[in-house]
Amino acid sequence: MEEYIQQFLTNKKLQGISEKSISAYIIDLKQFNNYFNCSNEEVDICFKKHMTSIINNSQYKRNTKKRKIITIKMFIEFLNKEYHFSIKSLPNIVIRKETKLPKTLSSREVSRLINYIDNIHLSSLTKERDRLRDKAIIEMMVNLGLRISEVSNLNIKDYNDGNVIIHGKNNKERLLFLTTHTSKKIVQDYLECRKKYFPNLKETAFFLNKYGERLSIFGVSNIYKKYRNLSKINTSSTPHYLRHSFATELLNNGANLRDIQELLGHSSISTTEIYTSVSTLRKQKVLSTYGFRNNIDA
Known part of the structure; x- marks a missing residue:
């Protein structure tokens, strides 16, 4: 041969x-x-x-x-x-696509991100207006697992005292809820500021740029990157890490897959199942670090 x-x-x-x-x-x-x-x-x-x-x-x-x-x-x-071999044609071989595990932020990183926006002191009212908006955006992404497109597409009429209608992929709508007083207050503070700075605005968008127009997906992404860098969390992370972190945190705390699927707006449960791999890896890491035998052998 x-x-x-x-x-x-x-x-x-x-x-x-x-x-x-x-x-x-x-x-x-x-x-x-x-x-x-x-x-x-x-x-x-x-x-x-x-x-x-x-x-x-x-x-x-x-x-x-x-x-x-x-x-x-x-x-x-x-x-x-x-060479006139007569090797029979072999059947078509399908090579399965590799499943990439979703990348997440740690709970500590999420806390650092939120705390940075909470504690930053700004000199001008305009910057404070932007901070309140940015804080509301991060709060919603962390607690509702939103895509940046869903943040951008949100309208004033979609929000009512913590109840949020999300416009997802393929025009699918889902109803989500901000369940804590803190989250609701953060959003309410932004809405009051929005009304103060743009009192006669007819724009229907929930989140606005400095011109009083709908904040684009690039605007949302840039806001995340800005605070990501300032708070010194994972510098390669993207806004979608917050969505992955949201789902993984729910799973780690006992939420069932079907509920997580509905919260994320996935059309298929198989898309949601990838988070079980992340959860399993985390369990393995915890056991290898804190397991009884590991501490005896240390």
């Missing part, structure tokens, strides 16, 4: 394939050759089993699996065409 591999590589070099790709082919086909040399099975079965082992190897990332499978398929095609 090694001779055929060398011919395949020579053929690819003559085609002008890059050195980087050739190096990848060498690695992939060397692995197959090692497998082939240790097996007494027919070539067809060897190829099939080797490809299956690639798919099932949890140490390979999705792109690595795809590359290795493509290399093997090209090699099979080469053998059939150039």
Whole structure:
């Protein structure tokens, strides 16, 4: 088999394939050759089993699996065409998409973010107006798990004493609630300030920019980034971390998945289930840090 591999590589070099790709082919086909040399099975079965082992190897990332499978398929095609092998066509292999775990802020980071906005002292009334708005935005995102688009799309008529109608993806509406006196007061302070600075405004948007117009998603994102940097929490975090943190906190405190799905506005429970992985990892970390046996062995 090694001779055929060398011919395949020579053929690819003559085609002008890059050195980087050739190096990848060498690695992939060397692995197959090692497998082939240790097996007494027919070539067809060897190829099939080797490809299956690639798919099932949890140490390979999705792109690595795809590359290795493509290399093997090209090699099979080469053998059939150039050397008249009759390796049967293998079934289409589906490589599942990798599920990325949602990234969150710690409870301490969320507290630092909120406390910074609470305690900052500003010199001008205009800056204080913006602070009250920003504080209300962060409060809603932390306690309701809102997307930035949902913050931007919020209208005055959607809010009534802590009851909030959220306009989510695909124009789906859901009703959420600010349940604490503190959260309601933060929003009410902003609304009073909004009315004071823009008394005759006909704009229906809940959150306004300095021109009295609807605050855009970029405006919401920039507000988060501003206080993220000032409060010195995770500098790579985005506003969506607050949504993930909201969901994970609910799950960690015993909320059921179906309720979290409705609160987040997910159309499918499978989207919400990803938070169970984050919760499981956190449980493992807690047990490995504070478990009885760990403290004995320390």
